[in-house]
Amino acid sequence: MARAIRSLPYDVAVIGGGSAGVAAAVAAARNGARTVLVDAGPMAGGELVSGLPLNAVLNARGEWVAGGICRELVEACRAMGGLVEPYFDWRSLWLVCVDPEIMKIAVARLLREAGVDLLLYSFAEDVVVEDGRVTGVFVLNKNGRSLIEADLFVDCSGDGDIAAMAGAPWEKGGEKGELQPVTLIFRMMGVETEPLLDFVRRHPENVGLGECLLEPRSKADCAEALYRQGVPSVFFDGKAPFVAKAIERGELHPCGILAVCPLSTQRREVSLNTTRIANLDATRTDALSDALPKLLDQVWTCADFLVKRVPGFEKAAFSGVAPRIGIRETRRIMGEYVLTGADVLAGRKRADGICKGAHELDVHGAGSAHRREMIAEGGSYDVPFGCLLPKRTANLLVAGRCLSATREAHGSARVMGTCMGMGEAAGTAAAICAADGTSLRQLSVPALRERLAAQGAILEGTH
Ligand SMILES: Cc1cc2nc3c(=O)[nH]c(=O)nc-3n(C[C@H](O)[C@H](O)[C@H](O)COP(=O)(O)OP(=O)(O)OC[C@H]3O[C@@H](n4cnc5c(N)ncnc54)[C@H](O)[C@@H]3O)c2cc1C
Incomplete structure (x- = not known):
């Protein structure tokens, strides 16, 4: 028999505590939402704590394109002696490298200070959907099988588990079923x-x-x-x-x-x-x-x-x-807008952009195959809000690796600077809707952009 795991239903439940989920939960909580962050693992951070450099924090011209919560985490690592200052790799990218052991501490502190309820060791295994609305997510852990109820849900599971279970359309890999390799760092x-x-x-x-x-x-x-x-x-x-x-x-x-x-x-x-x-x-x-x-x-x-x-x-x-096998590619949830390779390569700017992507188009193949293409003029592109809005769902957002994108565009937008930007936007949007009862599709994107900019997100002013 399933029971509510906490006494109150939440305003916002974020499933998956990687780069996108951490940013989403912190943003939701700071914007006044009672927020829970659920993760199947023993620690929040996902790929943020696996020892990878952070891409798309700066573009190839050396301009910062990720602000807000991403920048805060970078600065928290610096304050604890866990940052290698941003540098150009003399290939094509500016990289920000952090000590993953220090990042673990920075992430835990950020979540606690924002007042996020953290539920670890909890696998989200099913959803309850009523009239297109997700009303609950079942999690399985040592407490048993429990129901997390919330007004809005943000799927940051990387694999788009919640959106897929809720009936959103999705695609996986290439036309022949090819998938980018998994890697153990x-x-x-x-x-x-x-x-x-x-x-x-x-x-x-x-x-x-x-x-x-x-x-x-x-x-x-x-x-x-x-x-x-x-x-x-x-x-x-x-x-x-x-x-x-x-x-x-x-x-x-x-x-x-x-x-x-x-x-x-x-x-x-x-x-x-x-x-x-x-x-x-x-x-x-x-x-x-x-x-x-x-x-x-x-x-x-x-x-x-x-x-x-x-x-x-x-x-x-x-x-x-690394604490887990790194997964580059699984489901891409199809949303109101599907980011394309052309958007990425042209560095397309949009009035409904909620964060910037700046990583090259980067699709690893089998063996030594690897497709890489630079963004025009080493600049950045905007990720539109529609990439976070899965079709056939009412109160669900996606952020991070499972965004709505073609396979090509995904090869760029899946990196951590962009995932954190998407997460911050999704968490903020969810909190605004929870507070004023607006539906996600009625939400004013200009107002969301204003709120994000006030939180330090970089939405304008870069190549
Ligand atoms: C080998 C490799 C190299 C990469 N190199 C770089 C790089 O150099 N720079 C860069 O910026 N990016 C790099 N990336 C990409 C980037 O790391 C990831 O795409 C990004 O971190 C994904 O963030 P996320 O928050 O969407 O997902 P993740 O970080 O994967 O987090 C997802 C979280 O959801 C949890 N979860 C999943 N399913 C469930 C469920 N059903 N219930 C509860 N919890 C669940 C997981 O436990 C996990 O903590 C690389 C990726 C890989 C694999």
């Missing part, structure tokens, strides 16, 4: 930056460098600039000789990139983004479970390769794996 500490960057300077042909159309420079010049910058940020190219030959020799798994990004200056620790299994449907728990031992084998083989073959890693130690 891992970490190495005690890495020496100087020999690593000197190696890149001597062999720039092996590294993604000098791709930025705004600042066309030779790979050699970029490698020199990277060396002088002194940040251990190196994107070994899976098709270039150094990695390709290692794959041939069986020393590495087939991969498009072997990306090294800094995490902690004090621990001389970096994250490695390289392991992969393509075309795995991560909404299938059995498939995801089977993938873990294979990914861990790739991790261990790659850690060994780094120590034996990559200067700067000779004395480095393996220091851990």
